[in-house]
């Protein structure tokens with residue numbers, strides 16, 4: 001759909017107006033103007049050098065939840081969601097089906113009393129100061145056309161507020177499902193997480209396609225981490241193999257906050273995840289980790305951006321990719337260290353494993369350092385399975401195919417170890433095994 | 446040389462090359478059940494190459510000769526088939542496999558051998574008992590089971606880990622490639638004790654070593670000297686003492702080109 005098509009969609013949406021509070025309307029219009037000015041990214045954009053957005057720009061998508069209407073949870077039941085839970089865990093969850101909140105599939109039982117979690121549409125209808133103060137203030141819509149488009153057009157999503165000093169023990173799962181009903185549609189999930197001082201929570205943001213419809217997800221998550229807060233944020237992208245997925249996750253970190261981000265990407269025909277964080281005050285720490293798996297003609301792109309604005313902050317990043325078939329992986333990791341960010345401790349690695357001759361990867365770790373007293377390293381590798389290790393396994397009786405799958409799995413295993421929640425880690429481990437069929441469980445003992 | 450029902454391994458005029466470079470130049474050796482053979486020889490003489498060729502390393506091309514293992518053509522078998530039939534190589538440089546735990550690796554290898562024998566996979570609890578027993582044999586900390594295979598192990602720990610694998614897999618033919626190198630004297634005793642306690646009338650061992658001291662603990666039936674890709678001398682255990690005293694020069698200089706002097710057993 002042309003830029004003009006989206007502009008027209010916006011005008012219809014703006015006329016309808018009912019769901020947008022007055023304070024948000026001008027922000028949406030400004031974002032639409034920005035999208036119009038930026039247009040879809042092209043290969044001339046430095047940030048999109050290795051990924052073509054043309055398949056998204058050229059396709060026609062209908063807004064999935066644009067104009068309201070009754071909730072339709074056609075044929076999906078709680079039991080159907082079982083495969084997308086984490087070892088059956090009954091965590092609080094908010095489920096969205098084809099862009100629309102599915103209250104009947106959702107539950108917030110078990111959350112501490114003062115924690116607020118709601119669909120964004122509900123939250124906007126019952127506006128709070130936290131929502132107003134933060135919504136649309138973190139995501140970079142200035143340079144990011146897809147984030148601008150989301151800001152202009154989002155209808156629903158999630159608002160999570162964890163008040164000062166509150167620890168949420170149970171992970172909270174946000175599940176965005178698209179099924180055949182959502183074919184040829186576009187959804188703009190929008191998430192806002194506000195963690196006040198010393199609050200703690202774990203958030204899982206999953207995107208799942210049921211069957212193989214073609215559709216477009218353009219998501220934005222904004223996270224505000226207050227002083228000393230700790231947020232773990234796991235992104236699981238399992239869109240249908242024919243889907244398009246562009247997602248931004250952007251955090252702003254206050255003093256001594258700790259953000260642990262993990263991006264797991266295995267779905268979509270074309271996907272791009274922008275994972276950004278701003279270390280805005282001293283003592284803030286971040287771990288940005290990820291694992292991408294792709295085969296056939298899948299294209300999977302991660303762009304991470306860590307901005308060190310204050311002294312004594314640490315960022316540790318490990319991304320791994322496994323590419324088979326004719327898949328194309330892209331990793332572009334930027335670390336900026338501002339002049340005032342002395343004593344920065346930054347470490348970035350990206351390792352890729354190519355399983356076929358047609359698979360390819362472009363990796364571009366970038367450090368831009370303007371402070372002099374820092375410890376920053378980065379490195380990237382692209383390799384194939386280690387022949388020596390393969391022989392070692394075979395010499396102990398493992399068949400060739402088994403040795404290959406075992407080593408492939410082993411390549412991914414250490415980055416998954418960085419996920420703190422065991423049920424999530426184990427589920428993702430199984431997904432990796434399923435992806436490279438035949439690898440048995442690696443339990444110790 | 447005679448072949449009996451008792452013969453585990455018979456190597457006849459084996460030549461092997463890597464690229465254009467011929468490394469093994471006519472090796473003949475027969476190893477019978479119940480025997481321990483020691484292979485000694487200067488650096489670069491082809492000892493590890495022989496071991497790797499027997500294990501089926503794809504980088505080496507066998508250009509001539511035959512190897513039978515329990516009467517079957519060994520060179521026709523895939524490396525994993527060789528292992529499943531009871532051939533075990535303790536690597537001179539054990540390989541690190543980050544991401545795979547020792548425990549998983551041992552059990553996978555053990556089950557492959559059982560499968561090849563038409564047996565069911567072992568019950569995990571039963572396997573744990575077996576491993577615990579074997580750990581004691583090589584005096585290894587059970588915590589090593591949960592570590593990734595050889596990853597970050599010290600040189601000595603890696604060698605011990607190879608012997609642990611051997612103790613669990615109970616091979617018919619074990620080839621130990623410089624398992625003693627890098628071991629302190631206590632570790633050497635432990636490893637030798639492990640090897641000796643696994644010795645049975647129906648299995649055989651080839652130890653590649655530079656040091657006579659190992660042979661004080663693992664007493665060989667035959668000692669062979671490999672030089673320039675050939676066995677230039679074979680003898681009883683006293684040959685190792687002579688080598689210790691005199692070095693290799695007297696043998697390598699005397700070796701006539703093109704003819705393998707002396708064969709096994």
Ligand SMILES: Nc1ncnc2c1ncn2[C@@H]1O[C@H](COP(=O)(O)OP(=O)(O)OP(=O)(O)O)[C@@H](O)[C@H]1O
Nearest residue numbers: 463468486487488489490491492493494495504537
């Ligand atoms: N993969 C290889 N590529 C090239 N040359 C090789 C390779 N493997 C072995 N060689 C060469 O073959 C010769 C024999 O090597 P090998 O490792 O078998 O010796 P060795 O007797 O085990 O020596 P050491 O006592 O040092 O362990 C050496 O000259 C070595 O450089």
Ligand SMILES: [Mg+2]
Nearest residue numbers: 492493494537
């Ligand atoms: Mg050697």
